[in-house]
Amino acid sequence: METAAPSAVIVAIDGPSGTGKSSTSKAVAAKLGLRYLDTGAQYRAITWWMITNGIDTDDPHAIAVAAGKPGIVSGTDPAAPTITVDGLDASGPIRTQEVTSKVSAVSAVPEVRTLITELQRSIAASAEGGIVVEGRDIGTTVLPDADLKIFLTASPEARAARRSGELRGKEATDLAATKEALIKRDAADSGRKTSPLAKAGDAVEVDTTELTLDQVIECVVTLVEEKRAART
Ligand SMILES: Nc1ncnc2c1ncn2[C@@H]1O[C@H](COP(=O)(O)OP(=O)(O)O)[C@@H](O)[C@H]1O
Numbered sequence: 001m002e003t004a005a006p007s008a009v010i011v012a013i014d015g016p017s018g019t020g021k022s023s024t025s026k027a028v029a030a031k032l033g034l035r036y037l038d039t040g041a042q043y044r045a046i047t048w049w050m051i052t053n054g055i056d057t058d059d060p061h062a063i064a065v066a067a068g069k070p071g072i073v074s075g076t077d078p079a080a081p082t083i084t085v086d087g088l089d090a091s092g093p094i095r096t097q098e099v100t101s102k103v104s105a106v107s108a109v110p111e112v113r114t115l116i117t118e119l120q121r122s123i124a125a126s127a128e129g130g131i132v133v134e135g136r137d138i139g140t141t142v143l144p145d146a147d148l149k150i151f152l153t154a155s156p157e158a159r160a161a162r163r164s165g166e167l168r169g170k171e172a173t174d175l176a177a178t179k180e181a182l183i184k185r186d187a188a189d190s191g192r193k194t195s196p197l198a199k200a201g202d203a204v205e206v207d208t209t210e211l212t213l214d215q216v217i218e219c220v221v222t223l224v225e226e227k228r229a230a231r232t
């Protein structure tokens, strides 16, 4: 595995759904001039490809056999992140409830994780000025040598309220159903055998339940700046 330039800072942000990983990571990367990678979007993209290509997402063997077929490309500009599959813009379709309900099963397949993990490491290695990478297993598995690891948490109620606020108007949803779906997905992501959602031993845990998004961003920016200062 190649390594990024010595001055580059690599930040890993993990945590369950709705804790603020994407919003925080994008803003921190933009403020500090870093690249940004949404690894959940990559797992969503491969899930979308499986669905549109008629692969049974309840069949781990069929998923494993097909895993290498889609070409997934992530654009890492925090101001305009992109994701394409075989050259097609997948940013809209990967956010449907169908993909959301199937992504945990697809991302639990070891062959899928091996391929996507390699892709993530090569993107991080080529981000010369550094990168913020967010997901579920970044601090534990993908980038265990990251300069800074953050694990975001929030109460299930706060997370469901945030998600349901996002979905309103797009797809019919209610708070209780959103909370139930979110808890089910967290349990699947935490309970799988291969690189489950988990806090790395050396990660800083930030409970965002009572914090505004700006407060969380400020907290992470300060932690990155402290790391950078300690290295100079
Ligand atoms: N601290 C916060 N307080 C209130 N809303 C938040 C906070 N952090 C994130 N949000 C909102 O919650 C929703 C989910 O955030 P997101 O960053 O997508 O979480 P994740 O990537 O962890 O699933 C977004 O609409 C976002 O604006």
Ligand SMILES: Nc1ccn([C@H]2C[C@H](O)[C@@H](COP(=O)(O)OP(=O)(O)O)O2)c(=O)n1
Pocket: 016, 017, 018, 022, 039, 040, 041, 043, 044, 103, 104, 107, 108, 134, 135, 136, 137, 138, 185, 189
């Ligand atoms: N590093 C990662 C990132 C996401 N995943 C899987 C598990 C998650 O439920 C899905 C979707 O991730 P995503 O970050 O888009 O999820 P939410 O923003 O929380 O809805 O992908 C993973 O297994 N490993």
